[in-house]
Amino acid sequence: MYLRAIHAEQRIKPLLDFIHQNPLGLFTTAIPSSNHPLLQSSHVPWVLDTISDDADAPIKGRLRGHMARQNPQAKAILEALQSSSSSSGEDGGEGGVLSQEVMVIFTAQHHHYVTPKFYVETKPATAKVVPTWNYSAVQIYGTARVYHSTASRGTSEYLGKQMTDLTKLCEGEIMGYVGEKGTKEGPWEVEDAPERYLEIMKKGVIGIEIEIERIGGKWKMSQEMGVGDREGVVEGFRALGTDVGREISECVRVRGEMSDEAKKG
Template structure:
C-alpha cells in the first residue's frame, strides 16, 4: 500500500478501530501449488484481539477467522501444510496479507475542485477511500478430528457471531433491542458438522499500515468544493464522505498550524 505522508494514519489505535468497524477483510496468500493458483484471495470476516497499540511492538494483535475447506485457497493452504508434514495446527511458511476497506468511499470528479479547476484546469479525477493493510504469519487449524482445532473453531464462531450480531445488527437485548442469535440456538450436531468443513486462520499482526485518502492533498478551497459537491448528492455515502473530508481536512490544517 502506498502510504503518502499526507494520507497515512499513524495511530495503531485508529487502524484497529477501522478494522473493528469494517471486519470483512481480504486475505491474500502466495503458496506454490500444482493444482491451484499461486496467488489467491478471499473475503472473510475477522475478530480482532488487540495486544498492543504501540507501533514498535513486534506483535500488535491477532486476527481470527475461518474459511470453507472447499475454497481453493483453503485447499492450497492445507496442501502446503500436509506436504511439509506439519501437525494439525501449524503456521504457514509464507507471509499473508489482509486488506480492510472503510465503509465509505467515492469517486471524485474534477468538477468538485472549485478553486484549481477554474484557475488552471490542472485537475484529474481520483477516488477517496480509507483502508488498512496487515502483514503477518498465519496459524492454520485444519484437522477436524483435533481437539485443538475444535476448541479454536468453537471460540471463533461464537466470538464472530456475537460481534456481528451486537456491533453490526444491534441485537444486544437491551433498551428494547432484540436478542442476538447464538451458536447454541443451532443443534449441536449441526454445528459439529459445520466445524468439520471449515479451517481456522489465526494471523499474528507483525506489520500494520493504513490511510485515509480524503482530499488532504488538495487546497482548502478545493476541499470545501469537494464537501459541497458531496452534500449536493444527498445520499448516505456522500454525506458521510463530506464529513470525512471535513474531519481529515481539519486534522491536516491543525498539523500544519502546529509546525
C-alpha cells in the same frame, strides 16, 4: 499499498479500531503450488484481538477467522502445511504455521468517485484537475496459524470460540441486536443451532489465526487539495443527499482539519 504521507495514518490504535469497525478483510496468500494459483484471495470476516497499540511492539494484534475447506485457497494452504509437516517429520494437524507471510486488506464501507467539478478553486482557474477516488483502507501482514484437523479437540475449540465471538460482534455491533434473548431486538446466538449441526459445520471449515506483525493504512480524503478545493469536495458530497455522500463529506472535513493541524505542528 501506496501510503502517501499526507494520507497515511501512523497511529496504531486508529488502524486497529478501523479493523474492528470493518471486519470483512481480503485475505491474500502467495503459496507456490503445482495444483493451485500462486496468488489467491478470499473475503473473510475477522475477529480482532488487540495486543498493543505500540508501533514498536512485535505483535500488534491477532486476527481470528475461518474459511470453507473446499475453498481453493484453503486447499493450497493445507497442501503447503502437509508438505511442510512431511519434510519436518511433524504432524502439524493441531495448528500448523504457514511459512509464507500473509496479507489482509480491510476497506471502509464508504468510498466514492470524486469529480473534478468539486474542485471549485482550481478548476475555474487553471482546469488542471483530474478525477480520483476517496476511500479508507488498512492492510496487515503477519504469520498465519491454521487449525484444520477434524479430529482435533483444539481445532474444534478454536472454531467454536471464533464463531461465537464473530457472531457476537456481527449481531451486536453491526446489526444492533442488543435486546433480550428471544425477543425481536435480541441477537441470534450460535447456541440457537443444534449442537450436532454445528459440529458438522465446523468440519467443513478451517480456522485461521494471524499475528499482526506489520500494519499500515490511509484515509485518502482529499487532504492533498487546497482549502478552497477541499471545501468544494465537502459541499459537493453533502449536496448529493445520500448517506454515503454525507459520510464522505464529513470524513473529508475531519481529515482535512487533521492534516492542517499536522502542518502547523
